[in-house]
Amino acid sequence: MTKFYELSREARLKQLLNAEVLDEMQYKILLANQQIPAEIANNMVENQLTQYAIPEGLVRNMLINNQVYQIPLVTEEPSVIAAANYAAKLSTNNGGFHVEAHRDGLLGQVVFADINDLEQKAQMIKDHAVEIKDAADAAYPSIVNRGGGLKKQTVTIVAERFLKLTLLVDTKAAMGANMVNEISEKVGQLLTPMIGQPPLMAILSNHAPQDVTTATVRLAVDTLTTPTLAGLEVAKRIVQASAFAHADFERAVTHNKGIMNGITAVVTAYGNDTRAIASAAHAFAARSGSYHPLSSWILEGQFLVGQLQVPLPIGAVGGSIGIVPMARTNQEFARAKDPVIMQQQIAAVGLASNLAALRALVTDGIQKGHMNLQFKALAMQAGAKGTEIPWLQHKLKVEKHANLEIAQRLLAEKRKGNL
Numbered sequence: 267m268t269k270f271y272e273l274s275r276e277a278r279l280k281q282l283l284n285a286e287v288l289d290e291m292q293y294k295i296l297l298a299n300q301q302i303p304a305e306i307a308n309n310m311v312e313n314q315l316t317q318y319a320i321p322e323g324l325v326r327n328m329l330i331n332n333q334v335y336q337i338p339l340v341t342e343e344p345s346v347i348a349a350a351n352y353a354a355k356l357s358t359n360n361g362g363f364h365v366e367a368h369r370d371g372l373l374g375q376v377v378f379a380d381i382n383d384l385e386q387k388a389q390m391i392k393d394h395a396v397e398i399k400d401a402a403d404a405a406y407p408s409i410v411n412r413g414g415g416l417k418k419q420t421v422t423i424v425a426e427r428f429l430k431l432t433l434l435v436d437t438k439a440a441m442g443a444n445m446v447n448e449i450s451e452k453v454g455q456l457l458t459p460m461i462g463q464p465p466l467m468a469i470l471s472n473h474a475p476q477d478v479t480t481a482t483v484r485l486a487v488d489t490l491t492t493p494t495l496a497g498l499e500v501a502k503r504i505v506q507a508s509a510f511a512h513a514d515f516e517r518a519v520t521h522n523k524g525i526m527n528g529i530t531a532v533v534t535a536y537g538n539d540t541r542a543i544a545s546a547a548h549a550f551a552a553r554s555g556s557y558h559p560l561s562s563w564i565l566e567g568q569f570l571v572g573q574l575q576v577p578l579p580i581g582a583v584g585g586s587i588g589i590v591p592m593a594r595t596n597q598e599f600a601r602a603k604d605p606v607i608m609q610q611q612i613a614a615v616g617l618a619s620n621l622a623a624l625r626a627l628v629t630d631g632i633q634k635g636h637m638n639l640q641f642k643a644l645a646m647q648a649g650a651k652g653t654e655i656p657w658l659q660h661k662l663k664v665e666k667h668a669n670l671e672i673a674q675r676l677l678a679e680k681r682k683g684n685l
């Protein structure tokens with residue numbers, strides 16, 4: 267049977283329609299390749315000129331907590347989607363990913379600067395907890411009606427200069443940045459006469475250790491066997507790669523980049539704020555004061571066990587999610603309209619991306635698989651069209667060195683009829 271990635275775009279969509287992954291409407295939206303309606307785009311951002319397209323692909327049949335998902339990834343980078351598919355398939359044969367998604371809310375900070383009587387003012391804020399709760403609820407009644415709102419208040423003196431009130435707000439299904447900002451500003455206004463000055467700022471914190479999602483995968487080492495290496499050897503090398511990332515800062519950054527390949531691609535597909543997720547992830551990686559990998563790989567007998575921990579303060583509603591048709595359609599067909607399911611999928615794809623990258627690095631090296639797919643982009647960059655693209659991709663694959671100049675030379679030779 268022809269593999270999903272060997273089909274044309276239209277045939278892939280038809281197959282998903284026939285398999286009832288897509289309903290008629292979702293199929294039509296994806297087939298039409300539609301852009302954001304002009305009026306929406308013009309009102310989404312400022313000075314809007316045009317739209318900038320990035321391809322969307324699919325991770326097929328990813329098993330997470332015993333449920334099978336089809337997960338959309340939006341990325342400009344070749345091989346990210348192939349890699350995630352590879353790991354999805356490998357993990358499915360091993361029981362899939364197990365993911366625990368925590369979701370406690372978002373933090374807001376109301377900060378006062380240059381206060382003389384810090385301790386006394388800190389106590390004053392603590393003494394007004396009830397008024398603060400009332401002001402927060404009045405600032406955003408709809409979230410209170412949904413069972414969310416301000417859950418916890420903490421007062422801290424920072425660097426013997428700043429007074430900080432931290433608000434933990436349950437934002438329910440929303441990411442909640444605007445919500446928390448609104449609540450924080452209103453609380454700041456309440457406190458202004460008490461403190462004797464307005465806050466320096468009132469804004470959410472993108473640090474989100476309260477929203478950590480943990481994904482785990484357990485692979486029988488035999489399933490990692492390659493034509494030249496025993497599965498146990500591959501597993502041991504992945505464990506070494508993980509240990510090296512924990513020991514070497516420069517490697518930790520790239521290790522985490524490989525995880526973010528998958529995470530950013532799913533977050534984008536669901537219309538969420540990629541910068542918020544990236545800053546939360548890297549801050550979490552550096553929470554001990556030095557920067558560490560977000561994932562670890564260990565051997566447990568005949569099993570390779572990988573675990574990723576990453577904060578994922580995402581939203582299933584709000585922001586631009588509801589107005590960008592593709593974000594909504596993606597959430598619908600991937601059965602990810604609940605933020606907890608979204609967190610599970612994002613974390614699983616992050617760990618899958620990490621697994622595929624590490625396995626490639628410690629076996630064939632990254633260039634073989636990645637560059638093979640990157641050659642398509644190189645062929646197009648060289649000007650190849652239609653059937654010239656797979657032809658040139660293949661030629662570049664067998665070349666000793668492949669770069670743009672070589673691609674252009676091969677294409678020119680072909681067009682002259684010399685190849």
Ligand SMILES: CC(C)(COP(=O)([O-])OP(=O)([O-])OC[C@H]1O[C@@H](n2cnc3c(N)ncnc32)[C@H](O)[C@@H]1OP(=O)([O-])[O-])[C@@H](O)C(=O)NCCC(=O)NCCSC(=O)C[C@@](C)(O)CC(=O)[O-]
Nearest residue numbers: 271345346348349351352355520521524622623626635636
């Ligand atoms: C690319 C592979 C998977 C090939 O690996 P392979 O073993 O040659 O793959 P295969 O041809 O034997 O196929 C195995 C499975 O992979 C999937 N697969 C295979 N090809 C496709 C495709 N075209 N489209 C969709 N899915 C694909 C698919 O599931 C397939 O199963 P099948 O369906 O054939 O039964 C492997 O080499 C790989 O995972 N490489 C890693 C790629 C990667 O990580 N790319 C990210 C860019 S590099 C980077 O940014 C980060 C990094 C690497 O620096 C991070 C780090 O250092 O940690």
Ligand SMILES: NC(=O)C1=CN([C@@H]2O[C@H](COP(=O)(O)OP(=O)(O)OC[C@H]3O[C@@H](n4cnc5c(N)ncnc54)[C@H](O)[C@@H]3O)[C@@H](O)[C@H]2O)C=CC1
Nearest residue numbers: 408437438439440441442443444445539542583584585586
């Ligand atoms: N530092 C940061 O990360 C910042 C991010 N942002 C942006 O803020 C946006 C996200 O803010 P939000 O407050 O999430 O969006 P939002 O302002 O759209 O608020 C969420 C909306 O969803 C509604 N809603 C419907 N069903 C809900 C449910 N079940 N649970 C919760 N709310 C529900 C709420 O009533 C509310 O109107 C993103 O676009 C982000 O890029 C804005 C400022 C700073």
